Amino acid sequence: MADEALPQEEKKKGGKIKWIILAVLIIALAGGGYFAYTKFFAAPAEETQAEEAGDQQQAQQPAEGQLVPLPQFLVNLADPLGRRYLKLGLEVEVRDEKVTENLTKNEAKIKDTMLLLLSSKTFDQLSTLKAKVELKQEIVRRLNQILGNGSILRVYITEMVIQ
Template sequence: MAEEEQQEAPKKKKGLIKWIVLALLILGLAGGGYFAYVTFFASPSGEKAGEAAAPAPESVKGYKDLVTLPTFVVNLADPLGRRYLKLGMDVEVVDLKTVNELKQNESRVRDAVILLLSSKTYNDIGTTEGQILLRKEIVERLNQVLGGPKVLRVYFTEMVVQ
């Protein structure tokens, strides 16, 4: 009788250990799944689904409007012609009127930027100094298209050279 009681105690411990290991495994998988969801599927801006971004207040001193331009994909002016540039950018403008002007002149704006980008080589834009110079040149071109100093800065949001 005493021997049977001793054998039942280790069996109970083994069963309890199995349940603890199973619970830890499930928690680990759930944590990994949550991490994968947040990393790969959640919105990049960090907003919750169904929540609209709050507009920036115009009363903030120094606030300027940003306009996101469509992504540009152009061949670079390299000798072999095998390199291309994919560039996404936001444009900081002086007021809402300029935002509407940019949208109305989108074809002219895209044409000016495409001509500028396709005239560049990899050596021109492969360095930080070259990218800063490219930003300044884009601002100058956009101001020429819009007829005045309406574009303040250009921010590169995506840049791939291949």
């Protein structure tokens, strides 16, 4: 009879261990699923904030200017190995015809400024959405320094290739 009591106690212990292992596995799978969701599927907070900021700026400023294309820019990026380049096509929204004339008159200054700005950037500084929005704002600031404040309303990226 003593022999019969031992297997029942072992079965009870083995049953508890199975439930503990099962609970640990479920918790581990839930944690892994949460990690995969946040890492691969959920949009990062900085990108959503940059999108919202860009949408708010466009909503605040009415479309009142005309679009003027700038020449395409092809520059080497400031990466350590120097093997990456950027091809960028832009259109700028200007206030009036007078600004369009100033754009053509100051084309050499604009090209120089843009080439220096773009070639100082690295791949990491251009790879996120937030970085692209900041680049557009910086281009507007630089062009307004050349042409006068308020001349350039917005900059639109029409083509961007980083290789």
